[in-house]
Amino acid sequence: MKDPVILVAEDSKYMRTVIGMTIKGMGYNSLFFAADGFETIEKAILLKPDIITLDITIPKINGLDVIPEILEVSPSSIIIMVTAMHNQDIIKQAIKSGASDFIHKPFQKETLENVIRSHVQKISV
Template sequence: MSNLRFLVVDDAIFMRTVLKKMLSEEGFEVVGEAGNGIDAIQMAAKLKPDIVTLDITMPEMDGIKAVPEILKVSPDSKIIMCSALGQQAMVVDAIKKGAKDFIVKPFEKSRVLQAINNVMSR
């Protein structure tokens, strides 16, 4: 499972850095990163990542709107939503649109790995 390829999407560079560090420490490959939903769709189309970690609240296009568009251009990608506390309704909306799991900020490595295992075992 360590050969999984990730696209990390968050408008906060700090959050992308934290997540990329966690993933690379586990032997995963981060093939790209984006700061909004529009860039995420373009990168998903080009990179076809195994897993996309997708922030909910971003400028230009939020994660909720990006979910179905990412799945159109990269149907095999699994999407894990990244949410702040109090965004449960938006997470449910994203899952209805095709996201497979979610993690809450600040990220706990054990929960990130659990979400990865969850989406890859489905």
């Protein structure tokens, strides 16, 4: 299978670096970054990413509002919410909008690796 295209949508430069280094450490190199909702949509249009890690609290357009926009332009993208928000209503709303998975911050590196790996296996079948 080709290297999956992964987009990390996160406003915190530190978290973009942590997530990016973890994904690169897994051997995936088709890695791209977005710092806000508009940039996330633009990159989804251009890249049609296989996997998107998406923070809820990104500027310009929040992660919850970005989900349907992403899926409109890239319907096969798998969206993994990576957020510090633990509110069950927000989680339900994200899943209802089309998110496939959730990782709560702060997270263990292994948690991110396992979730990414499980979704990469699904797209390579």
